Amino acid sequence: MEDNATPQPSESNNSNGNDPDPVRAAERGSRRSPVAYARPALIAGAAIAVVCIALLIIIFALDSFNAAAYSVTGKSVNDATDEARDIRELYTGARIGGIIALVVSGVVAIAAAVVLYLKRGTAPVDEDDDGEDYDLDDLTGR
Template structure:
């Protein structure tokens, strides 16, 4: 065959690529790495947001207690201060759990499919370095 970058037919009927015969988990491996990266990134953001919420809650409680009142009192004002970031806290915890599950699932799929990457069929043995690309 000629030495060119066009893939040659793999089977007798002339189709340029054979159908994907990998198991179901192998088909998921295409999405596993982005899911792992996105899940881990979102989990880090959620943890940082929870730390910020903790600091803000502590600051609000300290500021409120400087007047001699306690944030644990049964008053409406104390309850409002306690519930200031409740929705954000719950949403962040849910986001942390979901992103952790997504990252864990991506890691499991990558682990199950380790070493099963398809073999590259086209390799002409020619190395291209920066000088070739730059035209020098």
Template sequence: MEDTAAPQPSDTNDPDGNEPPATGAEEHTGGRSISTYARPALIAGVVIAVICAGLLIVIFALDSFNAAAYSVTGKSVNDATDEARDIRDLYSGVRAGGITGLVISGVVAVAAAVVLYLNRGSAAGRTGDDGEDYDLDDLRGE
């Protein structure tokens, strides 16, 4: 690849040296759009959903173990006694929090995925790529 001193086509468009007019994507860079936050929201939503699902699996296993250990003595967890009710309600708060977290993180992940899907074609204009490519010869200084 040879470097020449000849003017490039982009240099001859405006002989006065003025900047080219801004496009719509460049004018909108002052504020951040919702698609800027969509990818981190998608990642966070999926990670939190996986953690909540794991938490619910552990809670189910602990509930099953407690019910099995309680029924060894011949009692049932479904009895109307205070002890059986305490065993049933032992993990109810964590279970409700896990389900709530799972639902909220699922909604956030789906909403972020929809935003990313709808804006999938417009991301190319905002990358800041000036179109200049470098190859191995340029990197070696040849």
């Protein structure tokens, strides 16, 4: 018999010989490291943050255009009229939603970056990796 560190089926950790609890075994098998979730969270957080920044820039441009178009007639958007109030509040919901989404996605991206930074260099070693690099000729069989 080979001498290795892996326990053999006859060397069970249970003293009574019963099978381990299947629920606990499934929980152990289904646990993934935080790094597995951090990389997609970082990508999604950064992408959503970029979209939110673009949305807020567009809202600012539209809001400025509406104010400029309204002031051409000699009126001001700072007037106490209902029309001026409607123009000021036209993009309020989108602006608040964009800011909230930007903050949440920024927090998610920063948290994911911190997790990736703290867990750097702890990736499991690939047992099939022999250190050899492959180029296009190797992959195409030429």
